[in-house]
Amino acid sequence: xxxxxATARDRGSKERLVTLRPxxxxxxxxxxxxxxxxxxxxxxSFLCAVTLGAVTxxxxxxxxxxxxxxREITIQIKPEEGLDMDQALIAVRDIVLGSPGAVAxxxxxxxxxxxxxxxxxxxxxxxxxxxxxxxxxxxxxxNNPPDFGAMRQALAEAVPAAALDxxxxxxxxxxxxxxxxxxxxxxxxSLMLATTMLTVIFATRGAMAGNRHIVEVLHFVGAETGFIxxxxxxxxxxxxxxxxxxxxxxxxxxxxxLAAWQNHxxxxxxxxxxxxxxxxxxxxxxxxxxxxxIIALIAAMTTLTTRLTxxxxxxxxxxxxxxxxxxxxx
Amino acid sequence: MLGEQPLPAxxxxxxxxxxxxxxxxxxxxxxxxxxxxxxxxRDRNRSLIHFENxxxxxxxxxxxxxxxxxxxxxxxxxxxxGPSGAGKTTLMRLLFMSLKPTRGLIRMFDRDISMIPxxxxxxxxxxxxxxxxxxxxxxxMTTYENVALPLRVRGKEEASYRSDVIELLKWxxxxxxxxxxxxxxxxxxxxxxxxxxALIDQPEILLADEPTGNVDPPMAQRLLNLFIELNRLGTxxxxxxxxxxxxxRVNARRMILSEGRLDIYD
Numbered sequence: 001x002x003x004x005x006a007t008a009r010d011r012g013s014k015e016r017l018v019t020l021r022p023x024x025x026x027x028x029x030x031x032x033x034x035x036x037x038x039x040x041x042x043x044x045s046f047l048c049a050v051t052l053g054a055v056t057x058x059x060x061x062x063x064x065x066x067x068x069x070x071r072e073i074t075i076q077i078k079p080e081e082g083l084d085m086d087q088a089l090i091a092v093r094d095i096v097l098g099s100p101g102a103v104a105x106x107x108x109x110x111x112x113x114x115x116x117x118x119x120x121x122x123x124x125x126x127x128x129x130x131x132x133x134x135x136x137x138x139x140x141x142x143n144n145p146p147d148f149g150a151m152r153q154a155l156a157e158a159v160p161a162a163a164l165d166x167x168x169x170x171x172x173x174x175x176x177x178x179x180x181x182x183x184x185x186x187x188x189x190s191l192m193l194a195t196t197m198l199t200v201i202f203a204t205r206g207a208m209a210g211n212r213h214i215v216e217v218l219h220f221v222g223a224e225t226g227f228i229x230x231x232x233x234x235x236x237x238x239x240x241x242x243x244x245x246x247x248x249x250x251x252x253x254x255x256x257x258l259a260a261w262q263n264h265x266x267x268x269x270x271x272x273x274x275x276x277x278x279x280x281x282x283x284x285x286x287x288x289x290x291x292x293x294i295i296a297l298i299a300a301m302t303t304l305t306t307r308l309t310x311x312x313x314x315x316x317x318x319x320x321x322x323x324x325x326x327x328x329x330x
Numbered sequence: 331m332l333g334e335q336p337l338p339a340x341x342x343x344x345x346x347x348x349x350x351x352x353x354x355x356x357x358x359x360x361x362x363x364x365x366x367x368x369x370x371x372r373d374r375n376r377s378l379i380h381f382e383n384x385x386x387x388x389x390x391x392x393x394x395x396x397x398x399x400x401x402x403x404x405x406x407x408x409x410x411x412g413p414s415g416a417g418k419t420t421l422m423r424l425l426f427m428s429l430k431p432t433r434g435l436i437r438m439f440d441r442d443i444s445m446i447p448x449x450x451x452x453x454x455x456x457x458x459x460x461x462x463x464x465x466x467x468x469x470x471m472t473t474y475e476n477v478a479l480p481l482r483v484r485g486k487e488e489a490s491y492r493s494d495v496i497e498l499l500k501w502x503x504x505x506x507x508x509x510x511x512x513x514x515x516x517x518x519x520x521x522x523x524x525x526x527x528a529l530i531d532q533p534e535i536l537l538a539d540e541p542t543g544n545v546d547p548p549m550a551q552r553l554l555n556l557f558i559e560l561n562r563l564g565t566x567x568x569x570x571x572x573x574x575x576x577x578x579r580v581n582a583r584r585m586i587l588s589e590g591r592l593d594i595y596d
């Protein structure tokens with residue numbers, strides 16, 4: 001009889017003599033097609049994130065415009081024969097301030113009015129020689145706006161030359177424009193996402209084609225479909241996360257750098273021009289959250305495509321089994 | 331060396347006692363093989379595979395295999411032979427359930443394979459070891475990892491099979507090639523890795539398609555000795571080959587495919 005403990009010791013010592021490398025994953029680490037897939041995912045994620053950021057910025061800008069406009073109304077007093085403009089301005093201001101919902105009223109002084117007209121009349125013109133209308137800008141409580149009808153009536157009774165402009169027509173057009181802009185942006189983003197998904201799907205299937213032999217071997221050594229799919233899913237989830245993370249991350253950094261540049265170069269001609277054209281580049285937390293959502297969506301899509309491709313490959317193998325004309329002749 | 335060890339003697343209780351002595355290579359192989367092969371006496375004479383009037387055609391073409399009727403008994407040893415293009419690989423694929431017959435009945439392990447749902451096939455294939463003609467080793471995995479693959483896909487922990495895989499590799503003469511990747515292995519070494527992979531989970535049937543097609547005559551003899559050893563340990567062996575010299579070395583059943591028909595010489 002042999003001593004079991006001694007046998008176990010002997011066996012253990014022999015095993016220790018064999019040094020094995022850390023077990024390789026069943027699906028090989030990233031190869032050329034995997035790297036290509038990662039680059040494709042990174043580029044498409046970047047483009048998606050930039051589009052999303054741009055749409056978010058447009059939407060926020062439009063909302064800001066809308067808010068600015070709806071917070072203010074303007075009362076214009078046209079010069080008339082025998083009208084004391086300064087008294088009329090004060091009367092209008094007092095009437096307005098007496099209305100509930102009006103927070104503040106500011107008379108646009110002569111100097112400011114002159115600056116407003118400068119583009120048309122040039123510098124140094126004499127305001128007294130021209131019938132220049134004057135303005136009172138009223139800030140209103142957005143949550144509790146004044147009764148514009150009553151205010152109009154009160155103004156008409158006290159200062160007939162005063163005309164109230166609540167910017168409604170302008171605001172309505174701006175809101176429509178903002179909505180259309182956001183809709184166009186969402187359309188572009190949807191197309192971008194659809195393109196990204198299709199690109200990711202085809203690139204993933206391309207990368208998976210190079211792994212068909214692994215699927216076959218695993219299938220033939222008795223691996224179940226779920227096991228094979230999980231092995232590939234894990235690998236391609238990593239590829240998707242890395243690619244989308246890099247693409248989305250670079251887009252986020254680009255927005256941060258542009259915002260920092262705008263802050264750093266404030267009041268310069270280039271900055272003013274860029275701000276006039278594109279607005280502020282700063283992205284809100286919703287924008288960054290959207291970028292994270294895009295990264296998650298693309299990674300999930302890569303994983304799902306991988307799973308479906310594995311299942312389809314195994315079905316093809318089994319279809320060949322059911323229809324021998326699809327298999328090679330032995 | 332492989333093929334130079336004494337043959338195993340049968341234990342009185344029906345199990346098998348492998349007394350392989352592989353100096354410098356595998357002193358522990360005996361215990362491994364003993365653990366692997368537990369053959370109960372009552373199972374010995376039953377048929378593992380049953381073909382009845384099996385025919386197979388590709389698409390609308392003529393039948394490649396016609397009216398095949400045969401049994402593969404437990405612990406049997408047979409050669410499947412015939413001229414090139416006779417349908418040996420096709421028949422091996424039928425045996426491995428990677429093809430369905432156009433007509434006829436195939437029973438594997440007492441189950442009609444036409445009634446087995448696709449998701450159950452992997453579980454049934456686990457009872458069959460297959461050595462592909464082209465080996466089908468995974469190039470990014472070492473010899474050890476390739477052999478351990480069937481156990482890994484069954485969800486076994488590495489600690490539970492590590493010593494068995496190492497001992498089996500020593501037993502097939504690859505004790506010094508455990509950490510080597512397939513691209514640097516010779517044809518014969520790859521063949522033995524493929525055989526070890528087919529055997530690691532104690533299959534009831536071993537299918538080997540042209541296992542000596544890529545090796546020189548001495549290596550072919552050594553591989554044949556290995557199959558004989560396996561058969562003595564209880565595995566039914568089916569070797570597809572057209573190597574007459576190889577078949578002449580063993581007095582085994584011959585299944586000869588010719589023009590789609592099968593003749594069996596016991």
